[in-house]
Amino acid sequence: MYGGGNTFEKLKTKSVKDEDPEKLAEFEARIARGEKIEPSDWMPDLYKRQLIRMIEQHAHSEIIGALPEGTWVTRAPGFKRKLALMAKVQDEVGHGQLLYSAAETLGKSREDMIDDLISGKSKYSNIFNYPAFTWADSCFISWLVDAGAIVNQLANSKGSYGPYCRALDRICIEESFHLKYGHHCVIHMATGTPKQRQMMQEAIDRWWPPMMHFFGPSDKISAHTEILMKWKVKMASNDECRNQFLDMYVPKIWELGLTIPDPNLKKNEETRKWEYTEPDWDEFKRVINGDGPCNKERLAVRAMAEERGRWVRKALLNPKSKYVTPLA
Amino acid sequence: MKSLDPRLNRVDIYKYQQELKPKASMDQFETYEVFVRAKDGKAMQHEGIVHGPNKEMAFLFAKEQFSRRGACVDLWVALTSDLMVSPISDNEENIYDLVQLEVDDGGTTEAYEVFHLYKRGKHHQYQGSLQAKGFHDAYQNASEVFNDGKPVLNVWVIKKADLLCSTDEDRVIWSTLSEKTFRDAIAYKALDKIKKFKEEQGTGNKL
Numbered sequence: 001m002y003g004g005g006n007t008f009e010k011l012k013t014k015s016v017k018d019e020d021p022e023k024l025a026e027f028e029a030r031i032a033r034g035e036k037i038e039p040s041d042w043m044p045d046l047y048k049r050q051l052i053r054m055i056e057q058h059a060h061s062e063i064i065g066a067l068p069e070g071t072w073v074t075r076a077p078g079f080k081r082k083l084a085l086m087a088k089v090q091d092e093v094g095h096g097q098l099l100y101s102a103a104e105t106l107g108k109s110r111e112d113m114i115d116d117l118i119s120g121k122s123k124y125s126n127i128f129n130y131p132a133f134t135w136a137d138s139c140f141i142s143w144l145v146d147a148g149a150i151v152n153q154l155a156n157s158k159g160s161y162g163p164y165c166r167a168l169d170r171i172c173i174e175e176s177f178h179l180k181y182g183h184h185c186v187i188h189m190a191t192g193t194p195k196q197r198q199m200m201q202e203a204i205d206r207w208w209p210p211m212m213h214f215f216g217p218s219d220k221i222s223a224h225t226e227i228l229m230k231w232k233v234k235m236a237s238n239d240e241c242r243n244q245f246l247d248m249y250v251p252k253i254w255e256l257g258l259t260i261p262d263p264n265l266k267k268n269e270e271t272r273k274w275e276y277t278e279p280d281w282d283e284f285k286r287v288i289n290g291d292g293p294c295n296k297e298r299l300a301v302r303a304m305a306e307e308r309g310r311w312v313r314k315a316l317l318n319p320k321s322k323y324v325t326p327l328a
Numbered sequence: 329m330k331s332l333d334p335r336l337n338r339v340d341i342y343k344y345q346q347e348l349k350p351k352a353s354m355d356q357f358e359t360y361e362v363f364v365r366a367k368d369g370k371a372m373q374h375e376g377i378v379h380g381p382n383k384e385m386a387f388l389f390a391k392e393q394f395s396r397r398g399a400c401v402d403l404w405v406a407l408t409s410d411l412m413v414s415p416i417s418d419n420e421e422n423i424y425d426l427v428q429l430e431v432d433d434g435g436t437t438e439a440y441e442v443f444h445l446y447k448r449g450k451h452h453q454y455q456g457s458l459q460a461k462g463f464h465d466a467y468q469n470a471s472e473v474f475n476d477g478k479p480v481l482n483v484w485v486i487k488k489a490d491l492l493c494s495t496d497e498d499r500v501i502w503s504t505l506s507e508k509t510f511r512d513a514i515a516y517k518a519l520d521k522i523k524k525f526k527e528e529q530g531t532g533n534k535l
Contacts, residue, residue, distance in 0.1 A: 035449070036449030074335075084510040091396075098393070101359075101376055111350075111351035111353065162448055166449070166451065170376075177511060177513040180513040187522060190525075303345045304339070316382075317354055317381060322354075322358070323354060323359075324408050326359040328376075328451075
C-alpha cells in the first residue's frame with residue numbers, strides 16, 4: 001500500500017548538468033526506447049537518489065501500513081475474516097521486504113533504511129498516521145486505501161528501473177486479493193444491519209480527507225519533475241492518480257448507498273475530470289511532519305520490534321559474513 | 329493518544345526509542361539470491377533476494393517470501409557473493425562475444441549452474457548445468473553449450489555445491505490445504521449481494 005505525494009521534492013544531489021553528457025545521452029536513449037535500467041548500468045546521480053528515496057518510502061509504507069490493520073487481526077469478526085486479514089497483513093510485510101531489496105540494489109543498505117525510518121528521517125505514506133477506530137475502518141483501509149495504492153503501483157510498474165518493476169509486478173498480483181477481500185468486507189457492512197451500515201458510513205466520513213491527501217498535492221511542474229517524468233521515475237501526476245481513483249471507486253461507493261463527505265464532489269462530464277473541495281494541505285503537512293494522531297505510536301512500535309529482536313540477530317550473526325550489494 | 333491496540337497498552341512501547349542505537353553494519357545479515365520454478369515444465373528463474381544468517385534460514389525465508397500460495401515447485405538459494413556475474417551488454421549485443429575470459433587449465437572439475445538474462449527488466453533464467461574447472465572455464469563452455477542464437481545480455485555462474493536446492497521430498501511444503509481459499513481473489517464474490525441490495529432499494533425495502 002502506498003501513496004505518492006511527498007516523494008518528489010528537490011534533492012541535494014549532483015546536478016544533471018555535471019553528468020557525463022555522452023553517458024547521459026545513452027541512458028536517456030535507452031529509456032526512450034522503452035528499455036529498462038538494470039543495477040549495473042550507468043545512471044545519473046539524481047535518478048539513483050530519487051529512486052532510492054521513492055522505493056524506500058514505498059517499503060516503509062508497506063511495513064507501517066500493516067500496523068493499523070494488524071491491530072484488527074485479533075478482533076476481526078469471525079474466524080474467516082481473521083485468517084484473511086492475517087494473510088493480507090503478512091502480504092504487506094512481504095511487499096516491504098521486496099521493496100527494500102529493490103532499493104538495496106541501488107546501494108543503500110537495509111540497516112540505513114530501517115534506521116532512517118525509525119529516526120523519522122525517511123517518510124512513509126501519511127494515511128497510516130490515522131487510527132483505525134472500528135472494524136469498519138479496517139474494511140475501508142483494505143478496500144479503498146489498497147485501491148489507491150494499486151493506482152500508484154500500476155503506474156510505477158511501467159517505470160524504467162528493472163528491480164522496482166519486477167517487485168511491483170509480484171506485488172500487484174497479491175494486491176488483487178486484498179482489493180476483492182476489502183470490497184467484500186465493505187459490501188457486507190453496507191448491506192448489513194442499520195448499525196453496521198452506520199459504522200461503515202462513519203468510517204468513510206473519517207477516512208475521506210486522508211484518502212484525498214493520499215495522492216499528494218498537485219504537482220508543481222518544474223524542470224525537476226519534467227526530467228523525472230522523462231526518465232520514467234515519475235509515471236503520472238498526483239492529480240492524474242487521484243482522478244483515476246475517483247473515477248474507479250466513487251461510483252462503487254455510491255452504488256452501496258453510502259455517501260462521501262464532500263458536497264462539491266462530482267464528475268465534470270465535459271473535462272472528464274472530477275471536481276472536489278480542495279483538501280486541507282496544511283493538515284497534510286502538519287501530519288507528515290510528525291503531528292498526526294498516530295505518528296509517535298507507529299514509530300515506537302517499529303523501534304520496539306527492532307530492539308526486541310536485536311539479541312536474536314546478534315546471536316545468529318556469523319562474524320565472518322560480509323555484505324555485498326544484491327544483484328537484481 | 330492511548331493506543332487503540334490493547335496489546336500495545338500492556339507494554340511501555342516508548343522506552344525502546346530511548347535505547348535505540350544506529351544499526352551495526354551486518355545487523356540485517358548477508359543477502360541470498362533466490363531462484364524459483366513456478367510450475368513443472370517452466371524454467372527456473374531468479375526472483376529476488378532475502379537476507380539471512382545462513383543458507384538454511386535463507387531457504388526458509390525464501391519459501392515464505394517467494395513461494396506463498398503454491399506458485400512454486402522448486403526453490404534454490406545461493407549467497408550473493410558466491411555468484412560470478414558478467415558485465416551487462418546492450419540489447420543487440422551478445423555478452424559472450426564482447427567478453428571472453430582466460431581459462432586456467434588447473435583446478436578440479438565440478439558442476440556449475442548457468443543463468444542468462446535476455447531482456448532488461450525480465451528475470452535471469454536458468455540454462456543448465458555443466459562441468460568445468462573454474463568459473464572462467466564454466467563461462468567459456470556456457471557460451472557454446474547454451475548458445476541458442478539469441479543475444480545474451482548478462483550471465484551468472486555459480487558452483488552447484490554452493491546452491492541449496494529443494495528436493496522432491498520437499499515438495500510437500502507447497503501443498504496447500506484446499507480450504508485456504510480465503511487468500512484468493514476468486515473466493516470473494518459479492519455481485520449477488522449488491523444486486524439484491526439494489527433490488528431491495530428499488531422496491532422501497534430500504535435498509
